[in-house]
Amino acid sequence: GNSVTQMEGPVTLSEEAFLTINCTYTATGYPSLFWYVQYPGEGLQLLLKATKADDKGSNKGFEATYRKETTSFHLEKGSVQVSDSAVYFCALNSGGSNYKLTFGKGTLLTVNP
Amino acid sequence: SAVISQKPSRDICQRGTSLTIQCQVDSQVTMMFWYRQQPGQSLTLIATANQGSEATYESGFVIDKFPISRPNLTFSTLTVSNMSPEDSSIYLCSVVTAYQETQYFGPGTRLLVL
Numbered sequence: 001g002n003s004v005t006q007m008e009g010p011v012t013l014s015e016e017a018f019l020t021i022n023c024t025y026t027a028t029g030y031p032s033l034f035w036y037v038q039y040p041g042e043g044l045q046l047l048l049k050a051t052k053a054d055d056k057g058s059n060k061g062f063e064a065t066y067r068k069e070t071t072s073f074h075l076e077k078g079s080v081q082v083s084d085s086a087v088y089f090c091a092l093n094s095g096g097s098n099y100k101l102t103f104g105k106g107t108l109l110t111v112n113p
Numbered sequence: 114s115a116v117i118s119q120k121p122s123r124d125i126c127q128r129g130t131s132l133t134i135q136c137q138v139d140s141q142v143t144m145m146f147w148y149r150q151q152p153g154q155s156l157t158l159i160a161t162a163n164q165g166s167e168a169t170y171e172s173g174f175v176i177d178k179f180p181i182s183r184p185n186l187t188f189s190t191l192t193v194s195n196m197s198p199e200d201s202s203i204y205l206c207s208v209v210t211a212y213q214e215t216q217y218f219g220p221g222t223r224l225l226v227l
Contacts, residue, residue, distance in 0.1 A: 032214055043205055044156070044218040046114075051214070089155065093216075099144055099209045101216055103155045 002027045006090050006104030013080055013111050021075040021107045023064075023090035031092040033057075033066050033073040034101070038087045047075075047088070080111045115140050115208050117219035125225045126196055133192045134222045136206035141186040144209040146216065147179070151202045162189040162206075196226045 007022040025031065035047040035057070048057030053068035062077045073090060090104040116139040126132050136145065145162040160168040160181055168181035183189040193200050203221045210217075 034215070036218075043220040044207075046215060046217065049215060093214065099214055099216060100146070100158060100161075101156075101207075105155045 002031070002092060002094060002102040004090050004092055004102055004104035006107055008105070008107070010108040010110060013109070015082055015111055015113050016079045017111075019075070019077040019080045019084075019109070021088055021090075021109070023073045023075065023104060025071050025073065025090075025092050027071075027092055027094060027102075029094050031094055033064070034091045034093075035062070035064055035073070035075050036089045036091060036103075038089065038106075040086070044089065080109070082111045082113055085109055085111045114215075114217045115142060115210055117206065117208060117217060119204075119206060119219040119222050121222060122220065123223040123225075125227065128197050128226055130196055131192055131194045132196065132224060133190050134204055134206075136189045136191070136219055138187045138208050140210065142208040142210050145183060145189045146207045146209075147181060147189070147191045148205045148207065148218075149202045150205065150221070156205065159191070159204075162191075193224065196224075198226045200224065201226045 003026045005024050032051045034049045036044040037047045048059045050057040050066035056065045064075045087106045087108050089106045091101045118137045120135045147159040148156040150156050158171050159174045160170040162181050162183040164183045180192045205221045207216045207218045
């Protein structure tokens with residue numbers, strides 16, 4: 001079956017530091033990959049996605065590249081801000097007409113001023 | 114993306130009672146899902162809400178405990194029945210719009226069972 005393994009947190013950084021949150025996956029077929037963000041007290045927001053190998057998703061300064069050879073989709077940001085403090089979830093679906101998402105456990109990021 | 118609202122946004126309930134959560138979307142969507150997020154945990158899919166027919170439940174979830182309705186393409190309800198403190202969670206609905214494979218999530222309903 002499908003599974004997503006995320007770097008365990010919590011992660012604490014200073015403002016303007018570089019961020020990497022690792023995500024690897026196991027899936028059959030050709031999955032699509034997603035990063036969602038959950039700010040305190042809110043629901044999930046789609047941050048970025050990639051639907052095929054070598055695609056790069058990007059949004060709000062965050063990037064992630066779909067690496068089929070390493071089954072990875074690591075999230076990066078060059079300079080984090082206090083407002084980036086949130087829980088980040090890596091997720092996949094199996095593609096095609098199967099929209100069910102499999103989530104990683106989530107990584108709590110805290111950015112200090 | 115679709116705009117999704119959920120009611121109530123939060124509630125505190127007594128054990129043994131039931132709560133119905135509503136999910137409303139501002140446009141017709143292909144699929145609707147219900148998830149549970151237990152405290153400090155990731156999201157677990159409860160079921161797919163099917164329009165005009167019975168929901169499709171994931172392993173470990175049953176209709177008697179989590180009855181779901183979806184009378185049309187923009188609205189669904191999830192009932193948490195005979196609640197116990199273990200049901201304290203955030204319940205989220207999500208949707209997939211036509212021709213997109215991306216799921217968009219509602220703001221969630223925060224439930225505390227005493």
